[in-house]
Amino acid sequence: MKKMLKTLIITTVLMLPVIGFSQNTRDPGDPPNGGPGGGAPPVGGNAPIGSGFIILGTLAFSYASRKVYKLNKEDEEKE
Numbered sequence: 001m002k003k004m005l006k007t008l009i010i011t012t013v014l015m016l017p018v019i020g021f022s023q024n025t026r027d028p029g030d031p032p033n034g035g036p037g038g039g040a041p042p043v044g045g046n047a048p049i050g051s052g053f054i055i056l057g058t059l060a061f062s063y064a065s066r067k068v069y070k071l072n073k074e075d076e077e078k079e
Helices: 002-021 050-078
Strands: none
Touching: none
């Protein structure tokens, strides 16, 4: 159990930078003096992925919790 908790903590710490980079950035606006790069933003440019990530994380946590519960229940039955 300690090994699994240690693995979970390490995985969480390693995923924090990935979560940070997935956040929306500000629109830089029009370039000065009408230079290149102006115009409409790209299709799907600032699509929010935050709520989908939360749903995915919740489902993954639920699945992992159920697996751990089943493993512990089987170990108790064997003893």
